[in-house]
Amino acid sequence: MISLTDYRAQWFGNIRGDLLSGLVVALALIPEAIAFSIIAGVDPKVGLYASFSIAVLIAFVGGRPGMISAATAATAVLMVTLVREFGLEYLLAATVLAGLIQIGMGLLKLGRFMRFVSKSVMTGFVNALAILIFMAQLPELDLATPGVTWLTWALVAAGLAIIYLFPRLTTAIPSPLVTIILLTALTLVMGWDVRTVGDLGALPDTLPVFLIPDIPLTLETLWIILPYSTAIAVVGLLESLMTQNIVDELTDTASDRNQECIGQGIANTATGFIGGMAGCAMIGQSIINVKSGGRGRLSAFTAGTVLLILVVGLGDLVGLIPMPALVAIMIMVSVGTFSWPSLRNLKTHPRSSSVVMLATVATVVWTHNLAIGVGVGVLLSGIFFAAKIAQLFRIRSTLSDDGRVRTYTVEGQLFYGSAEAFAAAFDFREAVERVIIDVSRAHIWDISSVQALDAAILKFRREGAQVSLIGMNEASETLVDRLAIHDKPGALDKLAVH
Incomplete structure (x- = not known):
C-alpha cells in the first residue's frame, strides 16, 4: 500500500511538466478517440467521453503515475460485432462488466503473470505498435483521400522539423505543443485548405451524464455480453501492463501492477455508466506524455480534463487544428517507440530470441491484434525455453x-x-x-x-x-x-x- 506522502508526491512533484504534457496529450487524444469510435461503430462522443473518464479516474486509482489510459484501438476492434448485432446499450453494459472482471483480476493479483512475458516479446510488442501507429497515419498522407494534397505533406514535414529542432532552442515548452499552435496559426492566417480535426466527425457539445444501460437484466443478456467483456478485460489489461512495463523502464521507476488492474477496472466500470466505451493504457500517448515531461498523476488528470473542456467548450476551435500537425506528432511517437537497436541485435542475439521478436511483430501487424501477437510470442518463448532446458x-x-x-x-x-x-x-x-x-x-x-x-x-x-x-x-x-x-x-x- 502506497503511503500518503508518496501519493501526494505523485500528484504534485512535477506540476509544471505534468500540466504541459497533459495539454499535449489532450490534443493528441481527440483524433484518436474519434477514430476508435468509428472502428467500434459508435458515435464519436462515445470515444471522447470514454477518454475523458478513463484518463481522469486512472489518475486517482491507477498503479502507474504518468501513464495515459483512454479509449484504444485494441479494445475497439473487439466491440464491432456486439455493436452491430445488439447496439450501443449492450456495449455500455459490456464495458461495465469488463471493468468488474478487471477489478477481480487485480484482487486475485494476476498482474504477477506479466513476468512470464519475455524481453523479446516486449520488444516485438513495442515495434509492432510503432508500425501500427505509423500505418494509422497513412490515410492522412494518401493523396487519394479527399482534402489531402501536397500541402499536407509539406505541413507534416514542417511539423516534424519543429518537433525535432525546437528542443535545441529550449525545452521549457514541449515541442509537440509548439507544433500544434504554429501549424494551426499558419493554416488559419494563410487560409490553406487542409483536413482538420473537425473533418473527422462532430464533437460533443454537452457534458456526459450518468445513465444505466437500457438492457434486460436477464441471464440471456449476461451470456451475450460475457464473451465480449472477458475479451475486452484481458486484452485491455495485457496492453496496460505491457505499457506499464515500458513506462517503468522509460522513467526508471517501479509501479504496482495489481493496483493498475484494479484501477483500469474501476475506470472502465464507471465509464460504462456515462456513455463511454471500454479502454486501457495507450503506449503512444504514454510515450508522448513521458517525452513531454509528464511523470505524475496530474498529467493524466490534466489530459482528461482538458480533453473534455476542449471538445465541449472549445469544440469549434479544436476543430480547426490541422491534421498534419497531429500526424507529425504521431509519426514522432512511432519513430520514438520503435526499438531501433533491436534491428542491430538480430545479428548478435540468440536466434530463438530474434524469432520470437519477429514473430510477435509479424502477427500483430498482420492481425492488428496486440493480444494475438503477444500470445504467439509467449508461446514461442515457452517452446524455445523448453527445448533449451531439454538439451x-x-x-x-x-x-x-x-x-x-x-x-x-x-x-x-x-x-x-x-x-x-x-x-x-x-x-x-x-x-x-x-x-x-x-x-x-x-x-x-x-x-x-x-x-x-x-x-x-x-x-x-x-x-x-x-x-x-x-x-x-x-x-x-x-x-x-x-x-x-x-x-x-x-x-x-x-x-x-x-
Whole structure:
C-alpha cells in the first residue's frame, strides 16, 4: 500500500511538466478517440467521453503515475460485432462488466503473470505498435483521400522539423505543443485548405451524464455480453501492463501492477455508466506524455480534463487544428517507440530470441491484434525455453565391478520436453540383478516425467531386475508419491496403458 506522502508526491512533484504534457496529450487524444469510435461503430462522443473518464479516474486509482489510459484501438476492434448485432446499450453494459472482471483480476493479483512475458516479446510488442501507429497515419498522407494534397505533406514535414529542432532552442515548452499552435496559426492566417480535426466527425457539445444501460437484466443478456467483456478485460489489461512495463523502464521507476488492474477496472466500470466505451493504457500517448515531461498523476488528470473542456467548450476551435500537425506528432511517437537497436541485435542475439521478436511483430501487424501477437510470442518463448532446458538434460550410467548392479545418474530437469530422452537412455535387456536410478542431481516436474519414470522402473522389473529410486528432493518426492504407480498393486498389468 502506497503511503500518503508518496501519493501526494505523485500528484504534485512535477506540476509544471505534468500540466504541459497533459495539454499535449489532450490534443493528441481527440483524433484518436474519434477514430476508435468509428472502428467500434459508435458515435464519436462515445470515444471522447470514454477518454475523458478513463484518463481522469486512472489518475486517482491507477498503479502507474504518468501513464495515459483512454479509449484504444485494441479494445475497439473487439466491440464491432456486439455493436452491430445488439447496439450501443449492450456495449455500455459490456464495458461495465469488463471493468468488474478487471477489478477481480487485480484482487486475485494476476498482474504477477506479466513476468512470464519475455524481453523479446516486449520488444516485438513495442515495434509492432510503432508500425501500427505509423500505418494509422497513412490515410492522412494518401493523396487519394479527399482534402489531402501536397500541402499536407509539406505541413507534416514542417511539423516534424519543429518537433525535432525546437528542443535545441529550449525545452521549457514541449515541442509537440509548439507544433500544434504554429501549424494551426499558419493554416488559419494563410487560409490553406487542409483536413482538420473537425473533418473527422462532430464533437460533443454537452457534458456526459450518468445513465444505466437500457438492457434486460436477464441471464440471456449476461451470456451475450460475457464473451465480449472477458475479451475486452484481458486484452485491455495485457496492453496496460505491457505499457506499464515500458513506462517503468522509460522513467526508471517501479509501479504496482495489481493496483493498475484494479484501477483500469474501476475506470472502465464507471465509464460504462456515462456513455463511454471500454479502454486501457495507450503506449503512444504514454510515450508522448513521458517525452513531454509528464511523470505524475496530474498529467493524466490534466489530459482528461482538458480533453473534455476542449471538445465541449472549445469544440469549434479544436476543430480547426490541422491534421498534419497531429500526424507529425504521431509519426514522432512511432519513430520514438520503435526499438531501433533491436534491428542491430538480430545479428548478435540468440536466434530463438530474434524469432520470437519477429514473430510477435509479424502477427500483430498482420492481425492488428496486440493480444494475438503477444500470445504467439509467449508461446514461442515457452517452446524455445523448453527445448533449451531439454538439451541440458543427460543420463550417465556405470556398472559395478561384479557386473551385477547398473547405476543410472540423472542430471537436469525431467519434464515433458526431456521425458523421451530419459526413456531412451536405459538398456532394459541388459542382464543385471539390480538397477539404481539416482535423481539427486535432477528435478521431476510433471506427469509426463512421472509416467516416464514409472515406465522405466516397471520395464526393468519385468526383465527381473530389482529397481531402487534414490536421491529425490522433497518436491519431486511429493509429486511422485501422488502420481506414480510403480509401487501400486498390479502396476505391471497397467504398464501397457500407462
